[in-house]
Amino acid sequence: MAQMSRTSNPTDLLNIDKRHVTVRVHGTSSDLEFSVERIDFQSAKLPSDALVSCVAHAGNAEEYFQLGRASGVNTSRHRISGLDNDHPLRFRFLFTTPGEPKLIGFTDGVRAVNETGDLGPSLVDIEPKDLNGPAWRLLLPDAAAGEGEKPNILVERTIFPTAYAAASCPWFSGLVMPEVMRQIATAISRNGDALDDEGSWMHPWKLFLDNLQIPPPPQDTDPESDEAGELSAWAESVVERFCKGHSVRASLDFMEASIQGEETR
């Protein structure tokens, strides 16, 4: 028998890239549901009739779902409110041939795309922590940090035990995310060239800003002085445009109604 190595794969089992699977979560922690938005089985090199199963797990709890064939995967919502809200929610997808329990492919550690709210997990992380005082804190990568680095919003674990709990909280969305956006935009304004640098953590924000129809920050202003306030004005414009988005507006409406005593939800 050939020598086994870390890269040996004698069973030809496909370890499928997580990017080929999109999962969303819905509702609050007490009525949590998930749905599979898409499985790009062709890019994953899976046969169209491959059967799909999913294990949703958090802590030592799990729920198992059979989702039909890869070419017509069940996209309806499935309840997972029985899972442990104090642990991160992850999904493991299993692919088999009809009538055969042996796997032909799998993908582990899939996170729901909307766990981090509108900014999406590709732009920021949200991480529950023991913060010993503040409800949240933003950690920004260094200006020179590479493309794998992302801003990380630390949230107090006793308030938000999971990333999804924070992202789905309207108060968090309305009060915290605009300030997160401001700090990120300020960092970008001071390193405008990094938006075009594919090796920079700031590069993914170029597409985000393009989608908000915001031009790049002023290039000729000295970040150390910014006497005319051009860079700070640009950062504010990013925040204002971001807050016009549906999620923040809805959160602000909810907050206003709550403060005025109306029942909105």
Add this chain to the structure above:
Amino acid sequence: MIPVRSLTEEGLARFSKWILDRSGTPPREILLDDAYSDQIDQLFKLDPSLKFETSFALGKYLYESVFARSEDRFGIRSMNGVWAWISLVYIDSLVSKRGKNAGKPLALAHYIDTGPRLAYRLIARTAWELNLLHQDRARIGLSSTASPWGELSEQMAGANQRNFSNRAFWLLANDLYVDADGNVRAGAASKRPKDARTNPNLTGGKGAIRRLAATMKQFERTYDVRAMTVDQLVAVLPSEYQKWISASAVPA
């Protein structure tokens, strides 16, 4: 019947002290004392006079009668003060049962939540939770009359916590290790001897429950084990399980 309550910080401290001191009588006087226990929002009731021969029986009572088969697994699970209170109510069924320590409490984590790492050792809660998840199949891990938390409990509920919720694992374990009378077969909880690391031909512990937990973990890499029937799982088990497979094939 009395309403289920929750131990306060003061109540937890009193109960903990008795457990750690391992002397005197359990502090039952704090169960209904407002200085040591609180009422809770939900109305659950239990009969404090009941005694249970096994932890499975306690768990079955809690699941079917006290919590009325509620599926709110994590809401009920998270009520740490309640679980400590229940542990004190039924402490006579949860202390050491034999030998020189008969009547003495086990370690603290078996009665009071001490954190995520040892959460599974809280006997009353785990017994209830396993009944919720696996119903009668939970018996195999909790049926010892010699101890409220024996080696089987540790292996099935703790050795690999992903198996805790894995229905396929509990189905297979029942098929292999429980006889037609509902008793756990002798040797099911045996361990591999340390010398087996250098001498794999040693037979002690081969195919026992601890090994099954590890085997299932390996199988998960290449099989959709949760979709498999017991017969399919048995068909792929390696030869070390043959003794148990043969025993389970013997008609009653």
